[in-house]
Amino acid sequence: GRFSFDEFADWLGLHATQQRYALEYAQVERILNLLADAGFKRGLDAEHLKRSLCDGDDDYRYSFKFALERLALGIAIPEHATFNQVLSYAKVQPGDFELIGTLIQIYQDLNERRDWLIMHEQKKSHTVEYWLQILSQDIIEFEQAGVAALKTAREIVKKQERMLTLASYYAETETGTLRKITLPLPYILDEIQRTLENQTAQAEPTGQITFAQIGQIRPLPYRLIVMLNLDAGQFPNRDTHVPFDLMDALRQQLGDRSRLEDDQGAFLDALLLAQENLWLFYNGFDVNDGEVRDPSSILQEFREHLALIVKPEPNAPDREVIEGIEIPSQLKQLYHLHYLQPFDPKGFMAENRYIRYQDHWFNVAMQIQQASGVLKPWANISYPLEIPDMLVLDSHQWIQDVTFPARLYLKTLGVENLGNVGVLDQNEPLLLDGLGRYTIRHFLQQNEQQAQPEVLLDQLPVGKVQYSAWQQGIFEQECLLERLHHYAPAVTQTTQRVWRIAKQLHMNITVPKSETQDWVSMEASSARAKRRAKVWLEYLLWLAYLNEGSAGTERRRIVVFSDQTVICKGISSEQARQYLQPWFKIWRYAQQQPLVLPAALLLKPLEKAKAYQWETTNPTEKIKLDEKSYAELLKYWNETGSFTAIDMTQNEACKLHQDWRFILQEQDAQALLQHACDEFAYDLYHPVFQFQHSE
Structure with missing residues (x-):
């Protein structure tokens, strides 16, 4: 395999x-x-x-x-x-x-x-006795480790060994032949598996009701014997398990037993065990078209035999027809027709004399229609926040929280929304997809001194393609470096600093290690909307930390992405602090109630070099998106992903994201989106469109 x-x-x-x-x-x-x-x-x-x-x-x-x-x-x-x-x-x-x-x-x-399972393909053979001994040794190893679940399997293997040994002992003339029977190990394992599957613990008498397959019940007298599924095609059963059935494994030869006779014998044995009553069931009508169906051939022979030995009444017809089923007239009293429940048309006739259990089915229907199981909105009140004496934030985590408020809200509640576990790709990479190329670019950026294909053996495609994939990765990295050199000879070195925002609020932020006008970095990923928001917030935090007042407009935050270069410039430290205030406001708001305002949705137009149009009908009211821009926003929000391979449950800009679906269940998602856009969108994202551009 x-x-x-x-x-x-x-x-x-x-x-x-x-x-x-x-x-x-x-x-x-x-x-x-x-x-x-x-x-x-x-x-x-x-x-x-x-x-x-x-x-x-x-x-x-x-x-x-x-x-x-x-x-x-x-x-x-x-x-x-x-x-x-x-x-x-x-x-x-x-x-x-x-x-x-x-x-x-x-x-x-x-x-x-x-090689155990394929030795027969390699023209190697071992006797059945050898394989049974090998399996016994493996089972013993497991049992010595404390495994008790293999007890039944060990008993089956031992039983097969005893059968083989006894057969060889009593058939002295065939001892050599039986001892030298060779079978593939897969056949022996299948035999053991079938034996396990056909074992029925209830085959022995229980004193009450005993279930067993025909031919496997203990030969003891029973007051009532019930045989089910005596349909044509169901019985005789061609899948009946016979231990080590060589008739299946080998060619047919003269002297092979008849399976039909075996089934007839099992049927007669079960029939003779009935002391007082015998019930035989079969489907007389096809469940799809209602056509009459005959029972098993063995049951037909039994019926004909009864008709032969039972004397008919004088002047009675040979056959009678009940609902299309022909029955010998002398056996009419032995037949009972069970109608469909509850959907048989005869149950709706006025002269109906059959018990239909209509009250029971009515109660079931009423239970199903009850509205007690309707879900109610679970996020219908504001969550109270505890204000600590001192709070130190991490800028990277804070940016992740404010750009995707759904996860911030769930984190505050202490709820982890578990999604579907990703299935590991079982095939070796034959070509590099977008994620594979990103992995190579990211590795090359982090390990410029080890730029050898040997260190990427766990990422490169198999076969000869790995060399071309490596060359492609090197070429893409060289292109990124060439674009980087337009702005700086190397990536700006960064360090960690603590910014005191308020008396009880501090933040660990990342800023350039030394004084510089341009903070330049390089990313292996593309310039998606959420990453643009991250760049913007890093730019604001940097300027706010410098605290240069009205100065700082010449400083630039430059990020070289794989597809384009994003540049933020043009604001002062004082403006940066003003622009950060709405972000801290939604950070507090989103911890208390759902805020439908993901950055991946609001900055979507920047990916296509577009911008929103804003309008206001009254100077005292907030500036909002115009009708056309909001319609475009709704288009992204309601996207179904029908014609794309993207997993929409991981798309933060879509209402089908697993966190949005969990939070907004039984709520009006569109109304919450419109409320968030009207209240916060302009203050948060209008400066991004104004002071951030790409090259």
């Missing part, structure tokens, strides 16, 4: 596997995170991948062993570097050493068993 990450995760998540390797749930989660980060996609190792790769394809990255070697090397070299053609994993922690040792043990166990 592929031996994918998901398959390994499912196996490692089994309780028996965790007991076998002495793992706890938290350790299993950490192991899976380590393997995913280290690059495990599919395949055990190079030898395993060779079976599925084409000739000449010798790129064996993204296998289990590839990730394991990275983790093992990370113990000795905890940095992102290559040694002996192995890329070290830099995030190994001391607590991971034991887990990596367990992974090495797991790999050794899997490596020892790698």
Whole structure:
């Protein structure tokens, strides 16, 4: 098989596997995170991948062993570097050493068993007795580790061993033949699996009601025997499990038993066990078209036999028809027709004499229609805030909060809105998508001194494409550096400073390390709306911290993004402090009640070099978006993503985002958006359109 990450995760998540390797749930989660980060996609190792790769394809990255070697090397070299053609994993922690040792043990166990399931394809064969002994040894290893769930499987394996041994003992002339029977291991495992599935704990008499398959019930007398599903095609059942049925595995030959006779015998055995009553059920009508359907062939033979031995009444017809079903006249009293409940048309006739349980169904319908389950708005009051004696904010976190108020509100409430867990891509990257190119650009920006393709073995595509992808990443990085050199020879060095906003409020902010007119930085991502808002707020915090009064208009905040360069300039320190006041206002407001004003939505036009139009009908009223601009805003807000591959549950500019959907359930999202735009949009975002531009 592929031996994918998901398959390994499912196996490692089994309780028996965790007991076998002495793992706890938290350790299993950490192991899976380590393997995913280290690059495990599919395949055990190079030898395993060779079976599925084409000739000449010798790129064996993204296998289990590839990730394991990275983790093992990370113990000795905890940095992102290559040694002996192995890329070290830099995030190994001391607590991971034991887990990596367990992974090495797991790999050794899997490596020892790698060919067991395909030995028959390699023209290698082993006897059934050999495979049963091997399986017994593996089960014993698990049981010695404290696994009790495999007791039934061990008993089945032992039973098969006894069957084989006894058959060989009593058939002395065939001893050599039985001992030398060779079967593939997958067949033996399927046999054990079918035996487990067909085991019914209730097959033994319970003293009350006993359920069992035909042919598996204990041969004891019962007052009542009920046989269900005696339909044509349902019984005789072709899926009946027969231990080690060589008639399925081998070619048919003279002397093979008849399955039909086996089913007939099982039917007669169950019939003879009934002491007082025998009920036989089958569907006489097709549930789709209402056409008459015959019962099983065995039941038909039984019916014809009864008609033969039961003497009919004088002058009675040979057959009678009941609702289209032909019945021997002497057996009419044995038949009972059960009508559909509650939708049979005959139940609505005036002369209806059948019990329809209409009162019960009416109560069910009334229960379903009750309005007691209607959700009510849960965010209908302002959340009271506790004012601490001293509050120190982090500028990066504060910017994240005010640009996406939904997460700020949930964080204040102490609510974590869990979304869908992303599915790990099981395939190796064949080409670099946008996220892959971003990863390479980001790495090159952070590690200019290690610009070698070997240090990106966990990111580059497989095959020959990796070299062209590397060259493309180098070219994109050179283009970014060339654009950067238009403004500065290098990225501006930054440091952390504490800005005292008020007596009880301080903020740790990032500012240039030395005095400079231009604060220049470079980003591997594109200039999306939310990132533009982040640049703007960093610009305001920088000028406000400098506190130069009416000066500072010549200072510039420049960010070289992958697609364009964003520049903020033209305001003084005094203006910066004024423009920051509305942002602190919504920061307090959004902690108490939902504020539908995401920066990813309000600055959407900047991505296309457009701007909003503002209007006011009265000088005393707030300036608002004009009708056309607001309609464009609503278009983005109500976007469904029907014709795009973007996951709308992660789109902060859309009402389908998981946090907006959670907060705004049972509320008028459009009304809340309009209220937020009318109250805050102009003060917050109009200066951005005025003093920020792109090149």
